[in-house]
Amino acid sequence: MLQNAGVKKTDVLVVGTGGAGCRAAIEAAEYGADVTLVSKGVLGRSGTTNMAEVVYAAAIGHGDRQDKPRYLFEDTVVEGHWIGDQRLVKLLADESAKTVYDLERYGLPWYRMEDGRHYYQLPTPGHRYDRGVHYNESTGSKMQDALVAEVKRHDDIHPLNDILVVGLMVDDGRIVGASAIDLKNGQLVLFETGAVIVATGGAGMMYQVTDMEHGSTGDGIAMAYRAGAQLIAPEMHQFFPTAFVHPETLRGIIVTSSNLWGFGLRLYNARGERFMERYFPDKKENVPRDVLSRSIFQEILEGRGTEHGGVWLDASNIDGWEYLRRERARSYVWPTKLGVNTERFEIAPTYHFTMGGIRIDTDCQTNVEGLYAAGEVVGGIHGANRIGGNALPECMVFGAIAGRHAALHARRNVALPQSTVKDEHRRLTDLLETPERLELRPKDALNTLKDIMYRHVGIVRSAQGLEEGLEKLHRLEAEDLPRVGVGPGKVFNWEWIWKCELLGMVEQAKLYTQAALMRTETRGAHFRSDFPQTDNVKWLRNIVVQKVAGEVCYQTEPVELSYLNPATYQAGRE
Amino acid sequence: MINQENAPKNGKPLQVNVLRYDPESGGAPYWQTYTVPRRRASRVLDVLEYIQDELDPGLGYRRHICHNLVCHSCYVNVNGHARMTCQALIKPDVAEIRIEPYGDFVPIRDLIVDYAQPR
Ligand SMILES: Cc1cc2nc3c(=O)[nH]c(=O)nc-3n(C[C@H](O)[C@H](O)[C@H](O)COP(=O)(O)OP(=O)(O)OC[C@H]3O[C@@H](n4cnc5c(N)ncnc54)[C@H](O)[C@@H]3O)c2cc1C
Ligand code: FES
Numbered sequence: 001m002l003q004n005a006g007v008k009k010t011d012v013l014v015v016g017t018g019g020a021g022c023r024a025a026i027e028a029a030e031y032g033a034d035v036t037l038v039s040k041g042v043l044g045r046s047g048t049t050n051m052a053e054v055v056y057a058a059a060i061g062h063g064d065r066q067d068k069p070r071y072l073f074e075d076t077v078v079e080g081h082w083i084g085d086q087r088l089v090k091l092l093a094d095e096s097a098k099t100v101y102d103l104e105r106y107g108l109p110w111y112r113m114e115d116g117r118h119y120y121q122l123p124t125p126g127h128r129y130d131r132g133v134h135y136n137e138s139t140g141s142k143m144q145d146a147l148v149a150e151v152k153r154h155d156d157i158h159p160l161n162d163i164l165v166v167g168l169m170v171d172d173g174r175i176v177g178a179s180a181i182d183l184k185n186g187q188l189v190l191f192e193t194g195a196v197i198v199a200t201g202g203a204g205m206m207y208q209v210t211d212m213e214h215g216s217t218g219d220g221i222a223m224a225y226r227a228g229a230q231l232i233a234p235e236m237h238q239f240f241p242t243a244f245v246h247p248e249t250l251r252g253i254i255v256t257s258s259n260l261w262g263f264g265l266r267l268y269n270a271r272g273e274r275f276m277e278r279y280f281p282d283k284k285e286n287v288p289r290d291v292l293s294r295s296i297f298q299e300i301l302e303g304r305g306t307e308h309g310g311v312w313l314d315a316s317n318i319d320g321w322e323y324l325r326r327e328r329a330r331s332y333v334w335p336t337k338l339g340v341n342t343e344r345f346e347i348a349p350t351y352h353f354t355m356g357g358i359r360i361d362t363d364c365q366t367n368v369e370g371l372y373a374a375g376e377v378v379g380g381i382h383g384a385n386r387i388g389g390n391a392l393p394e395c396m397v398f399g400a401i402a403g404r405h406a407a408l409h410a411r412r413n414v415a416l417p418q419s420t421v422k423d424e425h426r427r428l429t430d431l432l433e434t435p436e437r438l439e440l441r442p443k444d445a446l447n448t449l450k451d452i453m454y455r456h457v458g459i460v461r462s463a464q465g466l467e468e469g470l471e472k473l474h475r476l477e478a479e480d481l482p483r484v485g486v487g488p489g490k491v492f493n494w495e496w497i498w499k500c501e502l503l504g505m506v507e508q509a510k511l512y513t514q515a516a517l518m519r520t521e522t523r524g525a526h527f528r529s530d531f532p533q534t535d536n537v538k539w540l541r542n543i544v545v546q547k548v549a550g551e552v553c554y555q556t557e558p559v560e561l562s563y564l565n566p567a568t569y570q571a572g573r574e
Numbered sequence: 575m576i577n578q579e580n581a582p583k584n585g586k587p588l589q590v591n592v593l594r595y596d597p598e599s600g601g602a603p604y605w606q607t608y609t610v611p612r613r614r615a616s617r618v619l620d621v622l623e624y625i626q627d628e629l630d631p632g633l634g635y636r637r638h639i640c641h642n643l644v645c646h647s648c649y650v651n652v653n654g655h656a657r658m659t660c661q662a663l664i665k666p667d668v669a670e671i672r673i674e675p676y677g678d679f680v681p682i683r684d685l686i687v688d689y690a691q692p693r
Contacts, residue, residue, distance in 0.1 A: 213638065247614075249620045443631075494634070
């Protein structure tokens with residue numbers, strides 16, 4: 001039997017210590033709550049926030065005096081292909097400016113203009129004005145550091161590292177607690193609380209190639225779904241065109257930013273053909289991100305890929321090399337950074353951002369009372385495509401909102417029912433104390449899953465491919481999962497961790513695939529080769545999925561258009 | 575090295591000595607030697623990943639990491655010096671390396687340390 005370390009009481013439990021989780025904890029503490037802040041990794045060192053390199057979008061008008069939050073709002077809605085929830089986008093656009101100053105107070109020294117007063121804002125694709133405040137190609141990790149410093153200033157925030165949250169407990173439609181495994185000793189920990197904020201980030205690890213931190217397994221999405229929360233836009237996932245696929249430990253890491261294609265990087269398939277010439281004789285590689293991703297993916301899918309499932313990127317004799325070395329040394333000069341001593345390497349599109357996720361209202365609450373969510377784990381804000389620089393402010397804006405409402409909601413008279421505790425204890429014991437004879441390793445099943453998702457629910461989708469994907473997923477679930485065993489030991493047993501994550505990922509995979517099958521049109525990152533047109537008559541709608549009485553239930557809802565309507569919208573600059 | 579086309583695919587394998595520690599057995603730390611093919615030995619991180627994936631799933635090191643020099647949770651001691659495994663390149667002429675847990679924090683298991691508990 002799994003050892004039970006007992007129950008911890010807390011006003012607010014925050015799951016995840018990336019940008020969203022830390023910000024939520026700070027706000028909840030400022031509202032007087034006693035906060036427990038847990039991560040399955042280490043505070044300040046876990047999550048994808050650290051990995052964000054450059055831009056933090058905010059309409060503060062330093063890059064261009066004309067800029068206003070309402071233009072940021074419009075850009076986000078339009079570039080999201082009209083299916084983002086406009087009430088949430090409005091919050092993001094209106095409040096992101098203030099978060100720039102909050103972060104500076106926490107200790108982020110934004111780059112400034114020569115006058116020393118105005119912030120230096122970079123242009124970013126999709127934004128009509130220069131909006132990207134930044135710091136030294138390491139904006140994300142500076143933001144994470146500043147937040148951790150602020151977290152540590154609060155006596156009422158209790159951070160706990162190496163706590164893998166595995167379940168949310170609901171009683172009578174309300175959150176009453178959460179279950180977790182303390183990886184440091186392998187014991188079950190129960191949290192008794194009336195308010196949980198899920199801030200567990202994206203789900204890139206479901207895909208074979210991803211640039212996210214390797215704990216990005218979408219746990220929060222799966223747990224919230226199991227607890228009865230609605231998910232929105234589960235079919236929407238963003239890819240970035242060019243990342244290493246080899247060597248193995250560099251798999252997924254972005255090779256170059258998209259605006260550097262003009263410098264003369266060239267792509268070749270395994271037969272040595274410069275295949276972009278075939279698709280775009282004039283522009284060749286210098287095409288928009290999504291088009292480039294699809295072309296590369298097509299080459300690989302049609303069997304002209306390299307040994308490690310990519311295409312060749314040739315960076316020899318590029319005009320921009322000196323520029324790169326000077327201006328982007330941290331990000332894009334591979335030899336000094338990663339030991340890539342070649343100008344030719346294998347690359348493929350990499351999974352970059354989870355647009356779908358947990359559905360929230362303007363208080364960041366889900367349809368389950370006491371369950372809140374913030375950050376990348378949330379769905380429905382970026383619609384069908386996220387523009388650069390909008391994810392970090394999303395963490396700050398919605399982290400604060402979630403923290404405030406969770407603190408106000410916190411109830412002291414919560415009781416974790418004994419029967420719920422017993423059921424959870426049994427479930428986890430069964431899951432983790434598997435008989436030795438189970439022959440399949442969690443890693444094997446995980447690799448199968450990643451392959452299915454990348455191939456069938458990736459950049460180019462079709463009814464045939466998605467149905468094949470679903471069939472493979474059902475086979476994985478029925479035939480492989482029951483055979484997945486775990487090795488001995490309780491302390492930091494990675495096979496325990498992977499098995500817990502795997503179950504959640506297979507659950508998510510089915511939902512993502514089914515939703516992608518439902519959306520019979522192309523919109524933003526969702527490209528259907530069998531329905532290549534955007535259909536605003538039928539599909540100005542969102543797909544919402546929920547577990548009702550143990551059954552999965554899909555529905556579509558018209559997009560909420562309270563501020564802007566595609567029929568009448570005209571873009572402009574002042 | 576990572577140079578994919580000119581990599582010494584058939585170079586002599588690397589000997590990797592890892593300091594193991596299992597708190598559940600109650601025993602003292604002990605050394606274990608693994609042999610890693612050259613083509614999987616560009617960075618120290620490659621070596622650990624190879625060992626855990628191919629030779630010994632029980633080897634403990636942090637896996638929820640960035641692989642990209644930003645998270646700072648991959649520290650170990652390599653030949654007695656604190657290094658980030660994703661940054662520590664292994665020269666092709668090196669025959670043997672020694673990996674121990676990062677010395678500044680209390681060990682949890684094998685190469686995993688408790689970053690909340692400085693020593
Ligand atoms: C390479 C890259 C570059 C990017 N660049 C930019 C950029 O320039 N600008 C921008 O705006 N955005 C950028 N993004 C996106 C942005 O970084 C993320 O969307 C954002 O940081 C997500 O933050 P988060 O707090 O929601 O999640 P994360 O930072 O991923 O944090 C998740 C936390 O949850 C914890 N966790 C997960 N599961 C569990 C569990 N079961 N139990 C306990 N804890 C758990 C993790 O340990 C971690 O602490 C980039 C992303 C990538 C991958
Ligand atoms: S793996 Fe993140 S810094 Fe080394």
